[in-house]
Amino acid sequence: MRNERMNSGNIVPKQKLIIEAGRTEQQYWKDLWRYRELFYFLAWRDILVRYKQTAIGMAWALIRPFLTMVVFTVVFGNLAKLPSEGVPYPILVFAGMLPWQFFSTALSECSNSLISNANLISKVYFPRLIVPTSAVIVSFVDFMISGMILLGLMAWYNYVPSWRILTLPLFISIAFAASIGVGLWLAALNVEYRDFRYIVPFIVQFGLYISPVGFSSNIVPEQWRLLYSLNPMVGVIDGFRWAILGGESKLYMSGFMLSMGLVVFLLISGIWYFRKMERTFADVI
Numbered sequence: 001m002r003n004e005r006m007n008s009g010n011i012v013p014k015q016k017l018i019i020e021a022g023r024t025e026q027q028y029w030k031d032l033w034r035y036r037e038l039f040y041f042l043a044w045r046d047i048l049v050r051y052k053q054t055a056i057g058m059a060w061a062l063i064r065p066f067l068t069m070v071v072f073t074v075v076f077g078n079l080a081k082l083p084s085e086g087v088p089y090p091i092l093v094f095a096g097m098l099p100w101q102f103f104s105t106a107l108s109e110c111s112n113s114l115i116s117n118a119n120l121i122s123k124v125y126f127p128r129l130i131v132p133t134s135a136v137i138v139s140f141v142d143f144m145i146s147g148m149i150l151l152g153l154m155a156w157y158n159y160v161p162s163w164r165i166l167t168l169p170l171f172i173s174i175a176f177a178a179s180i181g182v183g184l185w186l187a188a189l190n191v192e193y194r195d196f197r198y199i200v201p202f203i204v205q206f207g208l209y210i211s212p213v214g215f216s217s218n219i220v221p222e223q224w225r226l227l228y229s230l231n232p233m234v235g236v237i238d239g240f241r242w243a244i245l246g247g248e249s250k251l252y253m254s255g256f257m258l259s260m261g262l263v264v265f266l267l268i269s270g271i272w273y274f275r276k277m278e279r280t281f282a283d284v285i
Helices: 028-034 036-050 057-079 089-116 118-123 130-156 163-192 196-210 222-228 232-245 253-278
Strands: 004-007 010-013
Touching: 028 036, 036 130, 057 089, 057 130, 089 118, 089 130, 089 163, 089 196, 089 232, 130 163, 163 196, 163 232, 163 253, 222 253, 232 253
Parallel strands: none
Antiparallel strands: 004 010
16 A cells, blocks of 8 residues: 655655665666766766866877878888778778777777776766766767868878768777777776786787788788688778778678677677676775
């Protein structure tokens, strides 16, 4: 029977707080939507803080990839004379630099996201998945800003992309999935094992050299291309180049499908492992 009480002559129902076992688990994905404003807040806060008290602010999002592109163009294009798939070498490099910078920045931000928000996590309940995913959004803002350099290069070389550019949102979504999948693994592992704060920069640096950022993956011998595609970023970068460069740029479909399968695996397993470890975050962080 519902409890009732009199208030100024009116009957007002008394609200009940029901604590039900397993309810948090059942409502988790609904809670992600309910706490969407926290997601926006964390992302916006990190965007504002990212370049606070720097002399040139968000211009750093342009300078870093631009200088890397110049170095790769000189080393691989001018000195090594590697093929450029029929486009100016700076455009080839930057078409690969965009997804790699997004991925690498997202890994760095995600891996430290839970530690950086330790006070919030230890005191307030909310779906912890919000924290690393908001860090990926911050990296995506850098990605969008860096895209201005690619537009500038296209204008400088009078390069007009083909219809394939319309497929670019698909490959951006794949880059998102790869970033979130690996980022969730690293975020959860970094809470349990703080050694990962030193391992992640090594992974990012090593990954830059084994991914086809400064060169086309077409230079890899045919017998090794499928093995090379075990690096999930190979498929992502090749997809970006196929969409942006058009013309002579081709997708190695077997390798691309292998990379996409790995991206899906990393995303699903990353969510699973993060959810598994999430219950212990407040205790060990």
